[in-house]
Amino acid sequence: MxxxxxxxxxxxxxxxxxxxxxxxxxxxxxxxxxxxxxxxxxxxxxxxxxxxxxxxxxxxxYTTGVVAATSRNTAMGGAAERFDRLAAEMPPQVRSAVTERWYNVDSPAARVVGPDLAARNLLVDLGLRAVPGIQDAGTLVEGAWPSETYIPDRPIEVALDVDVAGRLNLRAGSQLRIGNADDKGKLSDAAPLVVSGLFRPVDRANGIWDGLPQLLRVIEPPGDAQPFVIVGVVAQSALNKRVAAGWPVQYNWRYRLGADRIDARELDQMIDGLQTMQRTRPQDLTLTQGVDVPLRAFAAQVDAARTLLAVIAAGVLATLAGxxxxxxxxxxxxxxxxxxxxxxxxxxxxxxxxxxxxxxxxxxxxxxxxxxxxxxxxxxxxxxxxxxxxxxxxxxxxxxxxxxxxxxxxxAARRDLIRVRPSARRLTVEVSLLLLAGLAAVLLRRRGLTLGEVDPLLVSVPVLLAVAAAVLALRAYPWPLLLVSRLAARTRGSVAFLGTARAGRSAVATPLVVVVLAIGTAAFCAVVAAGVDASRERAAEQIVPADAVIRGERFAPDTIDELGRLPGVRAVTRVLYQSDERLAVDEIGTDARVAHTDVLLVDGSGLDAVARESEVDLPVPPTLLAARPGAGPLPAIVSPAVATDLAKAGLDDSAFISVQGQRYEFRVADTQEGFPLLSGNASRFVILPWQALPERTTTPVPTSLLVAGDPLDAEALRVAGDQGQERYQRDGAVTGRDRPFGVTVDTRADVRRELGDGGANGVLAFGFVAGAVGGTVLGLLAIAFTVLAGARARGQVLSRLRTLGLSRRQWRGLLLVELTPLVAVSVLTGALVGAVLPLLLNPVLGLSAFTSGVPVQVAFEPSLVAAVLALGAVALGFAVAVEALNNRRLRLGEVLRLGEES
Structure with a gap:
């Protein structure tokens, strides 16, 4: 030793x-x-x-309402003191992620007047803001920054962004007066104000400019005879004195989290910390944060990806153990x-x-x-x-x-013989294994699991099922080989008879289990990846059931014709969506006393044409297609929740809902869980057929437009949509006072690409690729082990047969006949396990986080059959090559001379 x-x-x-x-x-x-x-x-x-x-x-x-400064401290001093205190009170995981922070004190916007504004007849409200560090973030273009030295009776000095000042005809030295305006525009408590300088930001992306309202833009008036709103920079000392004189102010403290400071492994702790801040915030402050929304979405994806990786890792490591x-x-x-x-x-x-x-x-x-x-x-x-x-x-x-x-x-004993009837001990072990695999699968489906954690039951179920399937294959495949061997014995030639006879007697228990594990892991990855990809396609079609969708406020009716003239456009249809509408009992508007609901107007034939031209698999319900104008209520598709409420109220045959100021009667003709263009979590909606609406003095106008075509210019669609909104505002039956927001254009291809990119998709793709490639490689290696395990016995048989006159061609044929059943059974069993596992595990994997909430449906993939056949051919060729190389190394004559057990 x-x-x-x-x-x-x-x-x-x-x-x-x-x-x-x-x-x-x-x-x-x-x-x-x-x-x-x-x-x-x-x-x-x-x-x-x-x-x-x-x-x-x-x-x-953190923001306050408009308040007066405390008497024991200045406005800026109190803001700075609380600025540090709020940061210190943050949970450690949140505080460590803060990379930048700012605070400012604002006075509410008040009316300003002056000769330069009057020259263009401009109505302007100006807010004053003191921001520490603002001079380092901006570059003076003209004039000077407001002086920090306070001199009584001097005008308030304010600095403006150069672009903001240019739009309002202001310059360095502009003389203004600021005060509160009454309904007639007369100022009270007016104070002199002068524009001391104009600045330009060094970096517009600097977070110091993101305070609301922003310093770098003019807030457009929401309607006629209403003022522009701007914000100017004042010195801290000047603001302190004004506050001491009784001016109200508003405080704002902002803390920006760095994208590189948030650890993906500690997302749950970060989200919990943000929730804690929301619960424990001071009563006099309003906390606003939106980072938890993307963090929650990403955490759901990471948890689902890690759960899937645990399944794949279990298969790969079990294969390596084998x-x-x-x-x-x-x-x-x-x-x-x-x-x-x-x-x-x-x-x-x-x-x-x-x-x-x-x-x-x-x-x-x-x-x-x-x-x-x-x-x-x-x-x-x-x-x-x-x-x-x-x-x-x-x-x-x-x-x-x-x-x-x-x-x-x-x-020495014959090790190449297996009994058709296993021993009682082995039979008991195999039956127990089958029962254990079935019980584990049932428990996993009933109990569920916590995503993101390595669950022992989850990682054991795939291995147990693969082993159970391999045991069944071991028990089943000798029977047909026995029948084929008997038939081959009646034919001429010895190759088929000897090959099938040896294949039926091979002892391949452990090698077959390992091959099934490896191929099952690779097939599982391929099937789940195909299911996720198909579900993303369905999710994209739900979000954009056309080649593109233009969303806005309201479009002029002729916008459809304008879009139809654009290059590549083949079909356009209209859609109207309104949220939180009240259901009524009658046309007068008597409240039905049920929860509010969303309403969607769809042109059935137009939606069908756009979906068909866009090659979208969208079966339009017959209720929407067949509806025609006529007497009586409109046939409507409603969500199950709305249908239940209407049935309880006795309104399923007649109810009313308001659409753009007109009330329409409808009846429940069908129910659906969801519908394209609605969010995945929409649970209350009413869908009406646009083409069946009765004639009224005013007709609804679309809020979205679905476009089919190829190729589509997104910028041209955006321009046409903006022009359509402007025409409606200018030429509509009721001229709108509000300026419309610009339209958004989403293409189905872009939505599909966004679903597949970003987030934790890199982790998911890595799992699929690693599992498929690793399973395939390890499966081929396991087949090589299977071949090598019986290589000595086959070499002895082939040595004797060669001395009896077996040709080289017959030897290759005998080798193919002997190895084909083993390779075919192992590959097919592994592929079957890989196809069944997703059906079992899919409901508990949480993969809908990668498909915008659309449930992942795992179905039979025809390409899997081709892949299995190709893999089987490669595996068989690999097995024959391994056998040939091994026989060449061993030299068949020496194998025969060395004896049975050498």
Whole structure:
């Protein structure tokens, strides 16, 4: 048991120990390296998602109402003191993520008048703001910054953005007066004010400019005879004196979270911290923050991705464990005579195991340490995986000694025969395994799981089902081979008979299980990836059931014709959407006393034409297609919640709803859980057929337009939509006073791309690719082990047959006939397991986080059949190549001379 002797044996059996070392290295590399890659991808996805949001979305803002400053402190001094106190009171995880912070004190906007404004007949309200550090963020273009030295009876000095001042005909030195205006525009308590200077921001993206209302833009008047609103910068000392004189002010404290300061592994703690801040905020402050929305969405994706990765990792690691068992078994089988001789010379029962343990200790720990070290070189933050690496190293080290203990010490026996009727002990084990797999699957479906956590039941169910399927395949496939062998015995030639006979007697229990595990993992990844991709297509079609959708406020009716003249446009239809409408009992408007609901007007034939031209799978309900103008209520499609409320109120045959000021009667003709253009969580809606509306003095106008065509110019659609809104505002039956907001144009291709990019999609894609590629490679390696396990016996048979005149061509045919059933059964069983697992696990994986809430539907993929056939052909060719190389290395004549057990 000397170390030198162990080293010599390792060198003598170098190939076997090299294989064991490589498998060990791969295991520890995956355990230590994959979590790093996942964390890296998650960090990149989180930063990309937060960076795609407006920077102000990451602001945590505290604001007060319009208040008077306390007498014990100045306005700016009190703001600075509370600024630091609010930051110190933040939860640690939130405080550590703050990278920038600002505070300001504003006086409410008041009317300003002066010669320069009167020259253009401009009505302007001006708010005054003191912001520490503003001079470092701006560059003076003209004049000077407001002086911090307060001089009584001097006009208030204010600095304006140069573009803002230019739009309002103001310049450095403009003389103004500021005060409160009554209904007739007369100022009271007016104070002199002068524009001391004009500035331009050094960086418009600097968060110091994001305070509301903004310093860098003019707020347009919401209607006629209403003022423009702007904000100017004043000195802190001047604002302090004005506040002391009784001016009210408003305080604002903003803290911006850095996208690179939020750890993707601690999203739950960050979200909890934001919730804590919301609950414990001071009563006199209003807390505004929107960063929790993208964080929650990303956390849901990460949790779903990690859960899926746990399933994939279980399959891959179980396959590697099986390969290690096969490698250890193959090594001990080749050395069986050595261990038998050791026992015959008086060695103890554990002598061979001790020898194997000494050899494993020379190889496995070194390979495990190398794999762990290589894993630490991968980018990303580490997870606490050291205990798992140690456990894996110990188990692999013990694999060879345990396999040695299992070596039979009796006389040689035929190992290529299996009994059709298994022993009672083996039958009990197999039946128990089948029952355990079924019970685990049922428990998983009924109990569910917590996403993002490694659930022992979740990771064990795929492995148990794969092993159970392999056991069933082992019990089933010898029967048809026995029948084929009997039929082949009646034909001429010996190739088919001998090949099927040997295939039916092969002892391939462990190798077949390993192949099924590997191929099942690869097929599972392929099926789930196809299901997620198809569900994203459906989600994009739900959001944009056309090639593009133009959303605005209200469009002139002729906008449809204008869009139809654009290049590439094939069809256009109108849609009207209103939210929170009240249901009524009669046309007068008597309240039905049910919850408010959304209303959607759709032109059935137009929607059908646009969907058809856009190649969108959107079956338009017959209720919308067949509706025509006539007497009686309109046939409507409603959500189940609305249908229930109307039935309880006795209004399912006649109810009224208001659409743009006109009340229409409808009846419940059908119910649906959802409808395109509505949000996925919309639970209360009424859908009316536009083409069936009765004639009224005013007709509804669309709020959205669906466009079908190829190619489409998004900018041209945007221009046409804006012009349509302007025409409605100018030429409509009721001329609008409000300025319309610009339209938004969303194309289905862009929506589909956004669903597949960003967020935690990088983690999901990594899992799919790694699982599919790793499962396929490990499956081929397991097939190679299967071939090598029986290579010696096949070599002996082929040696005898070659001496009896078997040609080289017949030898290849015999090899194909013998290996084809094994390869076909293992690949097909693995593919079947991989196709069934998604149906079982899909409801608990939470993959709808990647499809905008649309449930992921896993269905049969015809491409999977082609992939399985291709994989089977590759596997069979690989198996034949491995066998040929092995026979060439062993030299068939020497195999025959060395004897049965060599």
């Amino acid at each position: 000397s170390v030198g002797a162990a080293v010599r044996r390792v060198r003598a059996y170098g190939g076997q120990f090299l294989l064991l070392a490589v498998l060990t290295l791969v295991v520890t590399l995956l355990i230590s390296g994959v979590p790093r890659l996942v964390n890296r991808l998650a960090e990149q996805g989180l930063r990309a998602q937060l960076s795609s949001e407006p920077a102000a979305r990451r602001d945590i803002s 390969l290690i068992v096969l490698a250890a078994s193959l090594a001990t089988r080749r050395r069986r005579s050595e261990f038998v001789l050791l026992r015959a010379r008086g060695g103890a029962a554990t002598a061979g195991a001790r020898r194997s343990l000494a050899e494993s200790l020379l190889v496995v720990p070194v390979a495990a340490a190398l794999g762990w070290w290589l894993g630490t070189l991968l980018p990303g933050e580490p997870d606490p995986t050291t205990p798992y690496v140690i456990a894996a190293t110990v188990l692999v080290t013990l694999a060879l000694p345990l396999a040695t203990l299992a070596v039979p010490v009796g006389a």
